[in-house]
Amino acid sequence: MFIYTEELAGDIDTCQYRRMSNPQMLPILEADTGAETVPCCAPLSRQPLGAEDSERIAAMFKALGDPVRLRLFSLIASHEGGEACVCDIADVGVSQPTVSHHLKKLRDAGLVTSERRGTWVYYKVAPSVVAALAGVLDLNP
Amino acid sequence: MFIYTEELAGDIDTCQYRRMSNPQMLPILEADTGAETVPCCAPLSRQPLGAEDSERIAAMFKALGDPVRLRLFSLIASHEGGEACVCDIADVGVSQPTVSHHLKKLRDAGLVTSERRGTWVYYKVAPSVVAALAGVLDLNP
């Protein structure tokens, strides 16, 4: 399932890996930049997370830990191109300011990025961040 | 990455799937029973989650959304056999009642199960639940 760079495995918590289904290396960079790459860790079944890694990764899980945010995220992810206008996904049963608040939280967690195009704002998933999160959960490295 | 039962895909949110890396079907059952099987959904990039599915799955992400709980979970998952005594993982910087509190939350979320053996209590991961969570995050179905 995982191809894991063994030279880093026992050395430090933060290390590189790549998924077989999405074979791209993930260099270590800042998460909240919304860039292509993210810092991540070995699957949880490999080695326990350190205190700092736990903080960083838990923040991403926490962002998905609200039903409204998870729904918004899934609406973005399942939209064509992994991108959606706010106007397309705003109907989740809460007020418009609350939708905006939750989208900001998803953005701050590095799970989505936003871009204004004229009147509308488009949100898209940050694929490698999410792949890294899924990788952390992988129990069969 | 995913083999997805297409006959259910467009029909309803809750549907069956299996992972290629862990090729076992996951029939639909209760999550908090701690059983082998869990109810889960298509990857988020397939279709948006419904309101009820969002509640259920967000509860699992929320359980991993605290640094202490994520560390405890990783300590359990990375222990040999995916199982650990509380005494082995209790050193995460908070008091003993707080550790117990967090372990209960992980158990209530269906992510771990617990078993008393004599004086000690052992916690182990619920693998299919975690695999299902990882599957939900998969962006390349």
Add this chain to the structure above:
DNA sequence: ACTCTGTATTGATGTTCATCTATACAGAAG
């Protein structure tokens, strides 16, 4: 300039939550 629509921010409010101390419970060993 003015207005209209889409999105973000501010400030307030009630709820949830993480944490602690104190205490209770369970099993083992005297």
Add this chain to the structure above:
DNA sequence: CTTCTGTATAGATGAACATCAATACAGAGT
């Protein structure tokens, strides 16, 4: 039965959070 150790529960407290109404901001069109 009593004591000791490991784990869980109860209750309290301060912080974080989800939500909303009101308001501000940004572009587009008239």
